[in-house]
Amino acid sequence: MKNKDIVPLIISIILMLVSFGKVLTSNYVLNQSHYIGMGCLIISTLLYFLNKRIYIYVFGLTLFGGLIGLLDFFYTTFKIGFAGIGVNPIFIALLILFFVFGKDEMNKLFPEKPTK
Secondary structure, three states, X not given: OOOHHHHHHHHHHHHHHHHHHHHHHOOOOOOHHHXXXXXXXXXXXXXXXXXXXXXXXHHHHHHHHHHOOOOOOOOOOOOEEEOOEEEOHXXXXXXXXXXXXOHHHHHHHOOOOOOO
């Protein structure tokens, strides 16, 4: 598979579509953080095809925002943590996939500087 770096984005889009299906077929209601997350996901999807350099920044920030709870695009929110500090395990998994599959793109974006 040549474009492995799109895998985390596709999984995120699937989660968003599942959320839409769940909202349409049940009593779930999306809140402001869901709409912000879905907006960021749509922008990230457009940037993937238009400008990959900016996509890496925007999608990375989107995943980090979801990790700390600023936004979400799945209909239910999971938190793992203690003492009032929690992180979303869905976003941890997506961030790991983002770094693993996007390693080549990030190496082009942030090349290692030769040591003197």
